[in-house]
Amino acid sequence: MQSTKNLLESKIIISKDIVSRPVQKEEVILHLESGTYFGLNQVGTQIWELIKKGTPVKKIITTLVQDYQIGKQKAETDVLSLLKVLKKNNLISFQ
Numbered sequence: 001m002q003s004t005k006n007l008l009e010s011k012i013i014i015s016k017d018i019v020s021r022p023v024q025k026e027e028v029i030l031h032l033e034s035g036t037y038f039g040l041n042q043v044g045t046q047i048w049e050l051i052k053k054g055t056p057v058k059k060i061i062t063t064l065v066q067d068y069q070i071g072k073q074k075a076e077t078d079v080l081s082l083l084k085v086l087k088k089n090n091l092i093s094f095q
Contacts, residue, residue, distance in 0.1 A: 007080055
């Protein structure tokens with residue numbers, strides 16, 4: 001896995017083997033190859049939407065700090081944690 005500094009500078013690529021759809025205020029993601037479903041809560045859905053728009057990791061963190069009035073360190077930890085889970089499940093990759 002890349003270092004935190006490298007992750008902050010990385011571009012996030014959504015895997016082509018997935019389909020995602022909003023369901024109420026959450027996002028449901030289906031990994032087509034494995035047939036596994038993933039659900040994101042409201043904050044995770046916001047992060048996912050930013051990823052789909054090509055938003056850099058640093059900007060995602062800044063957006064969460066502003067929108068939820070949380071500390072930068074908390075936002076960074078939470079975003080990187082989610083990104084690592086998404087990567088582990090082959091939903092995204094880093095470039």
